[in-house]
Amino acid sequence: MSKLDLADAPERKIPFNDLSIQxxxxxxxxxxxxxxxxxxxxxxxxxxxxxxxxxxxxxxxxxxxxxxxxxxxxxxxxxxxxxxxxxxxxxxxxxxxxxxxxxxxxxxxxxxxxxxxxxxxxxxxxxxxxxxxxxxxxxxxxxxxxxxxxxxxxxxxxxxxxxxxxxxxxxxxxxxxxxxxxxxxxxxxxxxxxxxxxxxxxxxxxxxxxxxxxxxxxxxxxxxxxxxxxxxxxxxxxxxxxxxxxxxxxxxxxxLLGAWTASRRELAMRYSERLAGTPLQLPAVRYGEHVWHLYVVRTPDRDRLRAALAERGIETGLHYPVPLHKQPCLANLPSAGQGFPSAEAWASQCLSLPLFTGMTFDDVDYVADTVRASY
The missing domain is CATH 3.40.640.10 (Type I PLP-dependent aspartate aminotransferase-like (Major domain))
Known part of the structure; x- marks a missing residue:
């Protein structure tokens, strides 16, 4: 992953969420x-x-x-x-x-x-x-x-x-x-x-x-x-x-929830279109109608990608970086010592991109372009 060239980058901030819009x-x-x-x-x-x-x-x-x-x-x-x-x-x-x-x-x-x-x-x-x-x-x-x-x-x-x-x-x-x-x-x-x-x-x-x-x-x-x-x-x-x-x-x-849900779906679709072909594993919709509380991508380069996005003013989240069976307070549970490979892969690779009510397609495009430029 290459370091982004920030010389011509505009000063821009994309928060992970902006509740003031609601x-x-x-x-x-x-x-x-x-x-x-x-x-x-x-x-x-x-x-x-x-x-x-x-x-x-x-x-x-x-x-x-x-x-x-x-x-x-x-x-x-x-x-x-x-x-x-x-x-x-x-x-x-x-x-x-x-x-x-x-x-x-x-x-x-x-x-x-x-x-x-x-x-x-x-x-x-x-x-x-x-x-x-x-x-x-x-x-x-x-x-x-x-x-x-x-x-x-x-x-x-x-x-x-x-x-x-x-x-x-x-x-x-x-x-x-x-x-x-x-x-x-x-x-x-x-x-x-x-x-x-x-x-x-x-x-x-x-x-x-x-x-x-x-x-x-x-x-x-x-x-x-x-x-x-x-x-x-x-x-x-x-x-x-x-x-x-x-x-x-x-x-x-x-x-207002119905309109907000429709907007989240449009933003998620835009992300999936703009991020297609990147090394990221994009979220899949397999069961029913997704409401996109979070848009979570996966990559082994998660930490480096997160840092690259932060350099361009883009906030991201981790949901969730430590699986439950590895939480210190749950170590005494009988099943905590077992291995759960899919859960562990999600925990180590997940990255939540900004997605919120009031976000624009232009915001999504900026995030997606920054992701593409980082590879």
Whole structure:
């Protein structure tokens, strides 16, 4: 890889993300709603959260939507509602953000790693099946980077072995598999509204959805200190309530999500067209409708390419450079000592290029031209 000639390079900055563009589209309406929220002191749950829950359940086609304070909390509630605990094993992909398995550990159950597909980075169902033991009770497919996992294979596996499916759709709001929104395919689906997500809050927030009335009732109670009636606590609960102000922001962004998703797809297509023929391994779309939370390329020259892009003012990301089975805090898990070659290849080679709402084709072309010039 050659060093870029910067002599004639214009001074230009391409951020990895620019959340201010989304804010400017909703600022006026949100400020009015903030006034109402403060006037009503509706800071924890409250009417704006309830309206958001109703509207996003309709958007996703889910019977129930339970707003919480983070995607991590959503996953924890789903694991608890599924009745998982000590002695139970839950299959998780070795290549994901660590929050995928926090809920499993919080509940006292045991995460069991499996490898991911070499092409997509999503859970490899054949590898998952080799992990199943009599203690296996659930599986958490991750719709990684906005790409649906192979849900046909996941559903078939779960049916054969009697497993509960908890979808980690934290990066995949509005992605669909066979026309159905991800997150609504398994028993429960979990979403993150961390600010950088395709649908992002103004802080931390999350959601868990289900079509099961009993599971929904459990999770609503658990998110609010284990109470369904005020000051009557039927279970050990948690303070996982969504803030009213986050309900305001998310409710105003939700009607714009479809257009934002379409824009992300156009930008991703532009990247793929402009980067075709380079040594990079470009992202593949194999299952359903990708929403491009991240545009992740792969190359053994990842670190040198990243440095070359940085020289030209282009910010990039690493999602994720250390696979879960190599995380220090997880070293005591029984499956941590195993090898997961596809997960390890993704971790060592992945590079996330800028892609965000409001990015232009000109921005994409600048990134792509810089990549081409670096080889």
């Amino acid at each position: 804010w400017r589209q909703i600022a006026a309406s949100v400020r009015d709603d903030f006034e109402t929220t403060f006037d009503q002191s509706a800071f924890c749950l409250g009417p704006f959260v309830e309206r958001f829950e109703t509207e996003i359940s309709q958007f996703l086609g889910a019977r129930h939507a339970i707003g919480v304070n983070s995607g991590t909390s959503a996953l924890h509630l789903a694991v608890l509602a599924a009745g998982l605990g000590p002695g139970d094993e839950v299959i998780v992909p070795a290549h994901s953000f660590i929050a995928t398995l926090w809920g499993v550990l919080y509940a006292g159950a045991t995460p069991v790693f499996c490898d991911v597909e070499a092409e997509t980075g999503t859970l490899d169902v054949r590898a998952a099946e080799r992990c199943i033991t009599p203690a296996t009770k659930a599986i958490i497919p991750v719709h990684l980077y906005g790409q649906p996992a192979d849900m046909a294979a996941v559903k078939a596996l779960a049916k054969r072995h009697g497993l509960t499916i908890i979808e980690d759709a934290a990066q995949a709001i509005d992605a669909r598999w066979e026309g159905q929104h991800v997150g609504t395919i398994g028993a429960m689906g979990c979403f993150s509204f961390y600010p950088g997500k395709n649908l992002g809050a103004a802080g931390e927030a999350g959601l868990v959805v289900t079509n099961d009335d009993d599971l929904a009732a459990k999770m609503r109670s658990l998110r609010n200190h284990g109470q369904s009636e005020r000051y009557i606590h039927q279970a050990v609960g948690y303070n996982y309530r969504m803030d009213g102000l986050q309900g305001v922001v998310l409710r105003r962004k939700l009607p």
